[in-house]
Amino acid sequence: MEKSESTKIDVVETNKERKGKAPLLGTAAPVVAAATTAEHAKGGAKRGIAIFDLILRIAAFASALGAAVAMGTTEETLPFFTQFFQFEASYDDLPTFTFFVVAMAIVVAYLVLSVPFSIVCIVRPYAVVSRLLLIIFDTVIIALATGAAGSAAAIVYLAHNGNQDANWLAICQQFGDFCQRASGAVVAAFITVVILIFMVVLSASALRRH
């Protein structure tokens, strides 16, 4: 009688333990699974952002290269000339345009060099250092590209409209082709800037989802 009672108690206790553990395990397994899925989803989102970043980087490279080449090859020789003088305009007549070409060349070189880091971000979605480096240098390059684009835009505006108060005459009446190419290069540079800003915003939001 006493034995059966004690056995009964033991059994009950074991049962309790099982009961106590079973629901824990039962709930723990889905929780872990859900966490792993969320982790995977996050990794996937990060990888998607990284791939998009690489595509934007290539687009920025293309437009920066376009801007540099368009400005660098800008020159125009007018079809008439005097005995002593031939009228021609080239990008290196204006120091601002020279700066523009150099700055956009630096942007192009940076974008090429940054591609490996972007690929690292795709392969390892949680690589924080390369993402952070990209944000920092992208920001510096934004400043360089915008400075070049802004200064060239100021000169192109002046070439188109001139300035009466400072007695600077518009030169685009004579050098129309030259002005058009320079304007195109400036537009391409501003497109590069917009893409670069978008890249920084994307990278920052990818850094957040950690």
Add this chain to the structure above:
Amino acid sequence: MEKSESTKIDVVETNKERKGKAPLLGTAAPVVAAATTAEHAKGGAKRGIAIFDLILRIAAFASALGAAVAMGTTEETLPFFTQFFQFEASYDDLPTFTFFVVAMAIVVAYLVLSVPFSIVCIVRPYAVVSRLLLIIFDTVIIALATGAAGSAAAIVYLAHNGNQDANWLAICQQFGDFCQRASGAVVAAFITVVILIFMVVLSASALRRH
């Protein structure tokens, strides 16, 4: 006899359970404590960065305001005049300088409006959204400020040096004071840009330590 046996078993089992739990609790407590300390240290580092960000924001505000006011109040009237004409130069003679003043005013307004978000980052070191918003808008403002600074720099350079090829004469021989003020405003704008870049880099690294 049988009862004592069963009791013994029970006691042993309870002992085991206690033994099993005791070390777990013993090791768990320091681990939790260490995690909390690390958490606190991280929060402290984030708060330190947020405070530094606020200081930089105020510095950027000061230099942007200085740039806008210096350029906005730039005018010079030459001490000689003809019967029909008085020689004077003002910032709004040049559209680029007008753009500069407007852009720097926008930068100043943005920096004032962003202070509450910066304070949120100090009060709540883990507030990710406000930090992310700051990075995104700071980047856009960097582009605006750099564009304004770059274009004004191009015009100031032209005013100082002129350009023989385009037949644009330097006007700084006549309007020396005007040119100096404008140059000072451009330098202040570039200082603002550098501070803004530093702010973005800081915020991005604070976002990383999550």
